[in-house]
Amino acid sequence: MIIHIIKLSILLLIISVHSMMALADSKSNNFINVTYEKPKSKKEKAILTDLNKEKVSELVAEVLEEIFKTIDKKPLALVYGDEDGPSYDSRKKSIYIPYDFIQEIKQRFIDVKYSNSGISLNDAVMDVVMHTILHEVAHALIDRYELPVVGKEEDAADSLATMLLIEYFEDGQEVVLTAADLFDLESEDVKEFAEEDFWDEHSLDVQRYYRTVCYVYGSDPKKYADIKKDAKFSDDRADLCIDEYEQAYFSWMKLLKPLLKAQKGDNK
Numbered sequence: 001m002i003i004h005i006i007k008l009s010i011l012l013l014i015i016s017v018h019s020m021m022a023l024a025d026s027k028s029n030n031f032i033n034v035t036y037e038k039p040k041s042k043k044e045k046a047i048l049t050d051l052n053k054e055k056v057s058e059l060v061a062e063v064l065e066e067i068f069k070t071i072d073k074k075p076l077a078l079v080y081g082d083e084d085g086p087s088y089d090s091r092k093k094s095i096y097i098p099y100d101f102i103q104e105i106k107q108r109f110i111d112v113k114y115s116n117s118g119i120s121l122n123d124a125v126m127d128v129v130m131h132t133i134l135h136e137v138a139h140a141l142i143d144r145y146e147l148p149v150v151g152k153e154e155d156a157a158d159s160l161a162t163m164l165l166i167e168y169f170e171d172g173q174e175v176v177l178t179a180a181d182l183f184d185l186e187s188e189d190v191k192e193f194a195e196e197d198f199w200d201e202h203s204l205d206v207q208r209y210y211r212t213v214c215y216v217y218g219s220d221p222k223k224y225a226d227i228k229k230d231a232k233f234s235d236d237r238a239d240l241c242i243d244e245y246e247q248a249y250f251s252w253m254k255l256l257k258p259l260l261k262a263q264k265g266d267n268k
């Protein structure tokens with residue numbers, strides 16, 4: 001009888017370990033777990049409604065799951081609603097995007113009547129949200145896979161977010177251009193630079209703007225010939241944008257190769 005009980009408990013142990021593994025596996029299929037915290041105000045609630053309607057986080061998660069192998073058993077958490085951020089917390093392996101941050105973007109686009117550019121308010125806000133998620137995912141990938149970073153990590157995060165959008169997302173260039181426009185709008189806040197603007201871990205917003213549009217131009221100079229004109233890039237600078245985008249693409253592909261599910265092919 002005792003032997004039977006032991007056998008039974010071993011069996012139960014095997015079943016429970018197996019079910020725990022199954023749970024972990026099913027979770028590991030998700031590259032990102034998206035959580036929406038309870039909104040604390042009417043405005044936050046409106047942002048949550050927009051996020052639920054547009055489902056951009058889920059779209060980004062789906063595309064990233066198609067691109068990347070999940071090496072770490074624990075999926076990356078993307079938490080909306082926390083007060084600090086947008087940020088990636090390496091201890092908690094989590095990305096935090098506050099509703100307030102999205103609200104501020106929305107307000108900024110409303111203030112400058114951005115929808116006159118032909119992009120609806122909602123689309124513009126969600127474009128920036130997508131770029132923000134991918135920027136934070138870049139920090140997460142650098143942290144989780146100990147990717148080497150030469151230069152500013154913030155620049156690297158911008159570079160990867162832009163490259164992923166351009167290469168893997170439908171109308172990714174347009175998403176990137178909206179995010180660049182936000183950098184441009186933010187740069188207008190600065191009437192006079194302070195010392196801290198120069199020692200900040202981020203490049204200046206105006207630099208982030210030009211670098212981002214430079215990549216988009218470089219990714220398809222024929223299609224985005226207007227960028228060269230609008231940004232007033234010299235011929236030499238415009239040519240460098242083509243080289244820089246190519247360099248960014250190949251560098252990231254080399255670094256990310258062990259993490260990618262399938263190579264996209266050397267079509268570049």
Ligand SMILES: [Zn+2]
Pocket residue numbers: 135136139154157
């Ligand atoms: Zn960052």
